[in-house]
Each structure stands twice: as C-alpha cells, then as structure tokens.
Amino acid sequence: MEAVRRWREDWRYPTALLCIYGFFSTVKPMEAFIILYMTGPDKNLTIEEVNNQIFPVWTYSYLTVLVPVFLLTDWLRYKPVLVFQCVALFVTTAMILWLTGVPAMQAMQFFYGVVTASEVAYFSYIYSVVDFKHYRKATSYVRSVQLMGYTVGSVLGQLLFSFDLLSYNNTIVLTLVLIAVALLVSCLLPMPQRSMFFHRRSTRQKIATEGTMRNVDGTTEHTFRAKVSVEKARDEKVEKGETEDEARPGLDEKGPPAEDPEESVGAERCSKVLLQLWRDFCQCYSSRQMLYWSVWWAMATCGYNQTTNYVQVLWEHVQPAQNISVYNGGVEAMSNLFGAATAYGIGFTEVRWDKWGELALGGFSGFEAAALFLMTFAGNIWVCYTGYVIFKCLHMMLITIAMYQIATDLSMERYALVFGANTFGALVLQTIMTSIVVDSGGLGLDVIAQFTINASYVSLIAVVYSLRGMFTLWRLQRSNKSHESTAPVKKEPPDSDEHRF
Secondary structure, three states, rough: OOHHHHHOOOOHHHHHHHHHHHHHHHHOOOOOHHHHHHOOOOOOHHHHHHHHHHHHHEEEEEEHHHHHHHHHHHOOOHHHHHHHHHHHHHHHHHHHHHOOOHHHHHHHHHHHHHHHHHHHHHHHHHHHHOHHHHHHHHHHHHHHHHHHHHHHHHHHHHHHHOOOOOOOHHHHHHHHHHHHHHHHHHOOOOOOOOOOOOOOOOOOHHHHHEEEEEEOOOOOOOEOOOOOOHHHHHHHHOOOOOOHHHHOOOOOOOOOOOOOOOOOOOOOHHHHHHHHHHHHHHHHHOOOHHHHHHHHHHHHHHHHHHHHHHHHHHHHHOOOOOOOOOOOOHHHHHHHHHHHHHHHHHHHOOHHHHHHHHHHHHHHHHHHHHHHHHHOOOOHHHHHHHHHHHHHHHHHHHHHHHHHHOOOOOHHHHHHHHHHHHHHHOOOHHHHHHHHHOOOOOOOOOOHHHHHHHHHHHHHHHHHHHHHHHHHHHHHHHHHHHHHHOOOOOOOOOOOOOOOO
C-alpha cells in the first residue's frame, strides 16, 4: 500500500494516465476515410453537401466556443473539461454512426468543434500537477503519445480497409470502444489543486520556490528566493497590479495563512483575472518580434487547417475511390511520422532564429505554396499524396520554430495566453475564408478553386515574410557596420625611443 501511495504522489502517475488518455482518444481509424464513408451508401451524401454545408460548421463551432472553453478550463481546473471532451468525442462518433442527413452531420461537426476547443485542457493539465523541473519530460511524453495515437489510427484504418477486415460501421464501433477506455482513464486522473489563472498557488509557495521570471523582451530578470524579505515581496506584488490587501495574506508571517489554492472564484476574482489577462496580452504583443512571429503563426495555421480539413475532398476529386484502392490512412501516417521527425530535428539545429527565422518562414512557406499548387493541378493521386506529405512536414517544422521563439521568454501563464490568442486569430482568419470561399452561403466554390485560393494565400505569406526577413538581415548588417565605425580605436603605446625627453 505504501508503494502504491508513493506511486500516486509521483509525477509519473498523472503523466502516465494522461498519456493513456491521449493515446486512446486519438486512435481514429475512420478519420482518414471519413469522406468516403459520408459520400458512400451508408450516409448517401454528395461531395458538395459535405464540402460546402457540413465541414464549414466545424470552423464556426471551434471559433465560437474556444474562448469560453479556455476560461472554463482554467476555472474548473482541467480535469472536468478533459472528461467533458471525451464525452463530446463519444457523442460525435455516435452521431456519425447512427444519424443521417445534412442537419445531423452539421450537429456532429458542432460537437467536434467543442472537442477540438477542449484540447487546451489536455496540454495544460500536466503543468498543474507536475513540478517545474519535470515540465520538459512530461510535455514530450504527452505530445509524443498523442502523435503516436494519430499514427496508429491511420495505419490501423488503412489495414482494416485494404484487407477488408471490418466494415465502416464496425470500425466506428471499435472507435467508440477506444473512446470509452479514454473516458474511464480521464475519470481516474487526479484533480489538480491549482491552475494558471483562477487558482494560483499561494504566494508563500511562490517565494519558497527558487525560479526566474523574465519580461517578454528578456531584458530583465527577478529572482525569487526563500531569503526575500516580506516587505520586498509585497511591494513587487503591488507593482504588478494587485492591491496591498491582496499582497499581504501570503506574505505576512503573523497574519492569516497563505491563500488557499482551492479558494472559491467569485465575480470579483473573475474580473481581476480577466483584467490581468488583458494586461499580460498587451504587454506580450508590445514586443515587435513577438508580434511578427505570432502573426505568422495565425496566418500559417489558417492555411494549414484549410488544407487538412478539405484534402480528402481533393483526393476524391483527383481519383474517385469507387472500386479503387485508396491509401489515405497510409499517407496520413507517413506525414505524421515525417513531420514529427522534421520537428524533432529542429531541436538539434544550431541556427540564430532571431536573425534567420523570418527569412526561413518566408522561404519554406514558399515551398509549402509550391506543394499546394502541385497538389491542385497535377491531376495524379500519387503526386497529390507526395505534395501533402511535403506540405505537412514543412508546416510542422516551421510551427516548431515559431513555438520555440515565442515561448523562449514567456512564463507558463503567458505561454498559454499567447498560444491561445494566436489560435483564436487563426480561427478568425479561417472563419472569414470559409464563409466567403467554402460555405454554400458564400461563393461555395469547388475544391480546385478552394485549393487555388489557399495556395495563393500561402504564397502571400511567403512573399511578406521573405521581404521581412531580408529587411531584418539588412538592418542587422547595417547595425553591425555602424557599431564597428563608432567603436573606439585601440591606440598602440608610444615607442620609448621616439618619445624620450
């Protein structure tokens, strides 16, 4: 019993449970073949209905619920949202299996938007139950296992359909069983005692923990140690915008005990959290470097989502799947593996991304645009598959660079805030593009026209950031030359024979 208790208190216990949850919730054998299923005899929908009426609902749903889910995730301390995410995923899959018709599939896409918006709980949960020194390991575990789940799902789906082992409906039933396992595991997760915004740990704990907090530009550092005086710590909290009464409870040794991490969250507390979030938001994006990388993040994510959401429609257009073997699952698995390898390799690349990063964003975005144009106009399914793998690998590589650059000088609270804001910006752009280009209420263009516009959009990103990257290099070189010209010239000591009195 003692060994079990120690295991439950160790950081590996919640990490292992979260990894199991992430794996079983992402093994989706049907995902790479969903277009074939919806346009086949089981659902009997047309490709136009799926493309122009059903799929756009996911974008609208995701945008609508992202901010409320983001705040509720922190307020409810992650675990309830994880359980809710799994329930919503089960409902989504069940609706695919048992319901028919355009309105029912639109409702299914709404629930799927809720599922994807709730992913913030998956990636934030681990930081509330694991010590700071284990953040890197825990993050790598949960992200790797989730990627492995997607890959296993794609390979499993390809094997099931290539060898005709299960029908579409039975494959969905298998997916429901896997989701049920994930739901059970989510209920076993320990409940966090704190969160990033609404349930911060007490001030006494913060001071006792030695650490470093940096400003966004990385120019100043304030180190909190156990030896910091009570008055100094209180003054620093007051300077951050808190009142003196709020700063005192956790710091005054003779006063009331430190703030309870499980204190109730009232309206006043919520308003203070929202105000602090707004202040942090303004301070983060006051850095030009942060702003440029974040704008690329939002624009590139919009183009990536538009590609991955509708690529199966393009594949079906290039080569209709009736009576022909398709390899959608194998292509998705290969793109995930190669993309992960590319992103992993970036971690071992010694490059000054602050100098060359923007030019890299522009140049490789140009290759992404070329891959999209190739997919659109080649007319060959294997060329289309290859272009998709190249596009996805390049995006995963660039987004890894952007994540690293943005997160370098951010605390964990601002990390979540900036990434959430960038995702929201991407969804706003994606909603505009979807409503105008894809939705039947807008232009309702066919898939070739959609991918042409998307490729042109990525080309615009490439041009803008290539020009920005060249300007950055020119400015740095000019600054270095100016610095060299104004540097004092070191004089040689006078020769004693020539300057003898």
